[in-house]
Amino acid sequence: MKILAETASNHNGDLNYLKKLIKNIEVFDNLFITAQIIDPISFCGETYEKYDFVKKISFNYDQWEEIFDFIKNNNHKFIPCPCDIKSLEFCLSKKFDIIKIHGSDLLNIDMLDLIKENKPKILLETQFATDKDIDFALERIGKNKIEALIHGFSNYPTEGSLTQLNSLDYMKKKWGLNVGFADHTTDTTNLPLMALAKNSTWLEKHITLSRNLRLPDWQPSLEPLEFTVMMKQLSKYSQYLGNFKKHPSPTEINMRKVMYKKYVQKGKQVKILRAKEGSDFWSYNYSFYSDEMVVAAIVARLKSTRLKKKVLLPFHNDAMVFDLINYVQKSKSIKKTVLATSFLPDDDELEVQANKRNIQIFRGEPLDVTRRLIDLAESYKAKALFRITGDMPFADPMLMDEMNKLRLENDLDYVRAQNMPLGMSAELFKIDYLMKLYLNNPNPDESEYLGWFVILDKEAKKGCLSVEYKDINLDHYSLTVDYQQDLDICKKLLKKIGKKNISNINLIDILNNINELEKVDLHKKIKLPRGKTMKYYEYLSLQKNQGYIINTKYVL
Numbered sequence: 001m002k003i004l005a006e007t008a009s010n011h012n013g014d015l016n017y018l019k020k021l022i023k024n025i026e027v028f029d030n031l032f033i034t035a036q037i038i039d040p041i042s043f044c045g046e047t048y049e050k051y052d053f054v055k056k057i058s059f060n061y062d063q064w065e066e067i068f069d070f071i072k073n074n075n076h077k078f079i080p081c082p083c084d085i086k087s088l089e090f091c092l093s094k095k096f097d098i099i100k101i102h103g104s105d106l107l108n109i110d111m112l113d114l115i116k117e118n119k120p121k122i123l124l125e126t127q128f129a130t131d132k133d134i135d136f137a138l139e140r141i142g143k144n145k146i147e148a149l150i151h152g153f154s155n156y157p158t159e160g161s162l163t164q165l166n167s168l169d170y171m172k173k174k175w176g177l178n179v180g181f182a183d184h185t186t187d188t189t190n191l192p193l194m195a196l197a198k199n200s201t202w203l204e205k206h207i208t209l210s211r212n213l214r215l216p217d218w219q220p221s222l223e224p225l226e227f228t229v230m231m232k233q234l235s236k237y238s239q240y241l242g243n244f245k246k247h248p249s250p251t252e253i254n255m256r257k258v259m260y261k262k263y264v265q266k267g268k269q270v271k272i273l274r275a276k277e278g279s280d281f282w283s284y285n286y287s288f289y290s291d292e293m294v295v296a297a298i299v300a301r302l303k304s305t306r307l308k309k310k311v312l313l314p315f316h317n318d319a320m321v322f323d324l325i326n327y328v329q330k331s332k333s334i335k336k337t338v339l340a341t342s343f344l345p346d347d348d349e350l351e352v353q354a355n356k357r358n359i360q361i362f363r364g365e366p367l368d369v370t371r372r373l374i375d376l377a378e379s380y381k382a383k384a385l386f387r388i389t390g391d392m393p394f395a396d397p398m399l400m401d402e403m404n405k406l407r408l409e410n411d412l413d414y415v416r417a418q419n420m421p422l423g424m425s426a427e428l429f430k431i432d433y434l435m436k437l438y439l440n441n442p443n444p445d446e447s448e449y450l451g452w453f454v455i456l457d458k459e460a461k462k463g464c465l466s467v468e469y470k471d472i473n474l475d476h477y478s479l480t481v482d483y484q485q486d487l488d489i490c491k492k493l494l495k496k497i498g499k500k501n502i503s504n505i506n507l508i509d510i511l512n513n514i515n516e517l518e519k520v521d522l523h524k525k526i527k528l529p530r531g532k533t534m535k536y537y538e539y540l541s542l543q544k545n546q547g548y549i550i551n552t553k554y555v556l
Contacts (some may be wrong), residue, residue, distance in 0.1 A: 004204035009216035015056040042084035103127035123148035152182025184220035188230040233374040255520035300390025331397035333404040342366035367445040392423035463550035
């Protein structure tokens with residue numbers, strides 16, 4: 001959870017006070033200072049009852065620039081809250097990543113329209129608002145602009161019964177957005193922890209040097225030491241929440257091996273009991289699957305933002321994902337080729353298009369890709385499964401046959417091809433191994449990074465085909481489709497090869513035209529789980545040296 005330290009009007013127009021307050025706020029990675037930026041003439045008319053007060057406490061923009069620099073030099077991060085159109089224009093000119101919009105501007109169409117036209121994400125406060133107000137604002141600026149909807153009650157200090165924390169659940173369900181809580185009580189423990197347990201992504205608390213000063217927003221404000229206590233409490237208890245998933249922890253996995261009952265063969269009988277020997281239920285179940293039953297899972301969804309619905313874009317003979325399926329079906333070892341997508345309505349179009357072509361489709365977990373693959377394999381009683389993503393249209397079937405041969409000859413858990421362009425090597429998993437990866441991943445919703453978890457596993461029986469072709473570093477090239485230019489390169493390659501049907505193309509056709517492909521920037525950063533990144537050449541090195549028990553040269 002990220003925390004907003006709201007200075008509000010506590011500075012009372014005193015620049016030195018605000019600097020002193022900033023100096024006294026302890027630095028935390030998840031802490032952001034926020035303040036209301038006001039141009040009095042743009043904010044209110046002279047008839048407004050607090051017009052003189054607003055003029056008194058408002059800094060000019062030169063002073064705000066001084067404050068921005070001061071905050072940065074003190075290692076803090078800042079999120080501005082412009083309270084009028086002129087101040088919003090000023091904040092936009094400073095290129096902030098996130099801007100907070102006060103609840104009283106929820107129906108300010110001048111500000112809403114300007115927000116829509118610009119880049120920053122928005123923390124949208126909703127105090128005073130009805131459902132209808134919020135619907136209007138979201139429709140006007142677009143839900144994609146929202147960092148979080150902030151719930152709160154503008155009564156200082158807020159009485160406990162008015163906090164309405166259940167509104168957070170309602171807002172998440174109704175608008176499908178992150179939510180935050182503007183806590184206008186002086187509670188440093190219970191309410192912040194309740195907001196944490198409600199999965200708020202933001203918490204706002206007012207801050208002052210001392211409530212004894214009785215500055216304008218003193219009633220709901222914490223003093224710096226209280227703020228630090230709250231931050232440390234939240235840091236401690238946030239660990240208790242874990243992942244938003246029902247899945248055993250690493251400690252439980254070890255206990256599971258002892259506590260779960262085994263299927264033990266006793267003569268002609270199978271007994272289910274706690275024992276050192278025997279198999280767990282899943283391994284026992286999979287032991288009846290035929291080694292020859294191999295399926296190819298073409299993993300595809302329609303959620304891409306970089307190239308919208310890319311798997312359904314025209315490719316050679318058909319849409320990209322269906323050309324891929326036709327290409328993969330040349331494999332002699334694959335018994336079924338299945339389009340594996342999610343059960344979400346967003347992916348309904350894939351099912352419609354697959355049914356038109358009599359292509360088998362499986363719909364499973366949206367984020368937990370490992371579970372989707374396991375469920376698919378179980379539905380066909382498949383002993384092994386090729387994982388192929390829908391954005392790798394040239395995943396080679398000839399290599400797949402060689403990989404499966406390697407698996408059968410050496411009883412391997414996992415096989416891939418090395419020294420191939422990105423997007424040309426599928427991954428082959430034994431179903432037992434997929435289940436192991438599923439169990440041992442603390443957060444299965446991160447399993448789109450399945451290859452990374454394979455690299456980390458030092459116990460699996462892994463094999464690879466090391467492809468050799470004219471001494472070329474083939475893995476310095478890419479044939480995956482993320483952007484329009486990638487799709488253009490693939491189509492240019494198809495044109496150069498010059499074969500009418502996708503199914504007539506072979507691996508040599510592609511490698512003979514390797515110079516048509518895009519070279520990968522070896523220093524580019526690739527995403528890994530939990531927000532980590534790694535340079536591509538480092539990832540390649542780990543991939544090549546992950547402890548293969550079989551490494552077979554495959555010379556083309």
